[in-house]
Amino acid sequence: MPSKNVSDLAKYLAKIERRVQLSPEARAAFLAIPTEAEDHPAYRNIVNEGDRPKRASLVDHGLVSRYKTLKNGLRQIMSFHIPGDFVDLQSAMIVVADHAIRTHCPTRIITVAHEDILMLTANVPELARAFWFDTLVDAAIFREWTLNVGRRNSRQRTAHLLLELSALYDAAGLVVNETFHFPITQNDLADALGMTAVHLNRVLQSMRGDRLIRTHSRFITIEDRTKLTELAGFNAGYLHPEGPRHISALEGHFVRHQSRYAQALTAAKN
Amino acid sequence: MPSKNVSDLAKYLAKIERRVQLSPEARAAFLAIPTEAEDHPAYRNIVNEGDRPKRASLVDHGLVSRYKTLKNGLRQIMSFHIPGDFVDLQSAMIVVADHAIRTHCPTRIITVAHEDILMLTANVPELARAFWFDTLVDAAIFREWTLNVGRRNSRQRTAHLLLELSALYDAAGLVVNETFHFPITQNDLADALGMTAVHLNRVLQSMRGDRLIRTHSRFITIEDRTKLTELAGFNAGYLHPEGPRHISALEGHFVRHQSRYAQALTAAKN
């Protein structure tokens, strides 16, 4: 069921603007992108490894993950995406998908054409910066996950992921009383943590026993944030809440060095 | 010992141009960036976690890695960078370093000011695309490493990393007779693989015994690429040798939809 509602993009715009203020013009250009909305049931693949998608996906509501599968069937989830996330913005540049994307619950996906993203990046430097930064934070999270599965034990690792999710849900305004809705099975959570569901289950029981967290149906409550943070060694710096480098300093630099670049830039613009 | 040699940037330019042909103007603009060269001894930190560097680093020759450290001293290497790599291009946008960077052998680093990178991305869309793509491939490699440490056993994992390195050295023209110079200790290699040096040692011995690889001083030879590839489940797709999406298709799109964007884009450009 396609729609053309401009406000489809509002959640992602809000996410960008938590980090940088956009000019009214950049905002208008972004909101001019035509969108389509699709509702997917749980456990539906949006993109498969090897696909060459033509459109990029945002999460409006629901939950999706990106994952890879080994030949023996083992699966590793590499990221979760909550409402307001641009799941595969990168697919505008990366032609062949190197991972799959699927839903974990009934999810509304907004898609935009790669051409529109690329046109805006070529014509609106502010948006190019915002998009680039977004994918760089993605990369920072992948790095932290590599550390997580590589060097933290199962307890620390689980604690770390829960705190990361808590921070991301909180930034999206979806945490109330240290509680957020994370509709995922222990099986899938184990696939994100690089461990078995059986072992994750025992870790969760132990963490509940120690009053670090509570879980009820698919809600997670951080019961003792201090101890959990200590256990995980969690530091939110890698999520880069400070936003991208301010461009203001740049203008002085440009004026000072204009002569050096003038020739090259003039040529390049044509 | 600063230098201003334009050809400092030639290796990275070559790496870009393996994927996309740049216009002469974009090439000239890139080569106009002022550089500085610094020679570092082995095991020297170039950037520390929490730093706010002002310049980004390229490898001219040598080897560097990016890594994070846990409070208990455990370390996870997240990437290696060989000659021609732009180690932390991302630092142009990401203000606070979320990881450290250090050398593994005597290494020549070329640095460029963040301002220069940002100015070029704002004024030369071709370069903005090339830079963005570069960091997206970085991210794709981080994802594969998460899969590697999360879901592959020690043997598959080791094989996979060696094949990745082989592919990257090969693309840089640094492989002769399936042999490349990778100057790293087993201790550090273990930190990249999320395992202990003792266990890595036994894995390497077993792989040598099976005639999959050979190692001599700090050279690695892929002795049986077929079997090693089978063992690792290695597929180079995630390195995205196909390069970024071609922009040619974009021009038709722009013409077709110009009316929709004309207003927003005209406004945004001022």
Next chain:
DNA sequence: CGAAGTTTTGAGGACCTTCAAAAGTTGTGG
């Protein structure tokens, strides 16, 4: 209310770690 999916429990075992020390290699200064 029954079927399907999810969480929990138990027991045994494998993979990888830990600790410690020996053997081998590299680099430096006398």
Next chain:
DNA sequence: CCACAACTTTTGAAGGTCCTCAAAACTTCG
């Protein structure tokens, strides 16, 4: 150019974290 120190690789033995397999208990939903 040898001697020696420092580092790296290798070996051994014991043990722990996490996995495997299987079944029971619980939950969700049509």
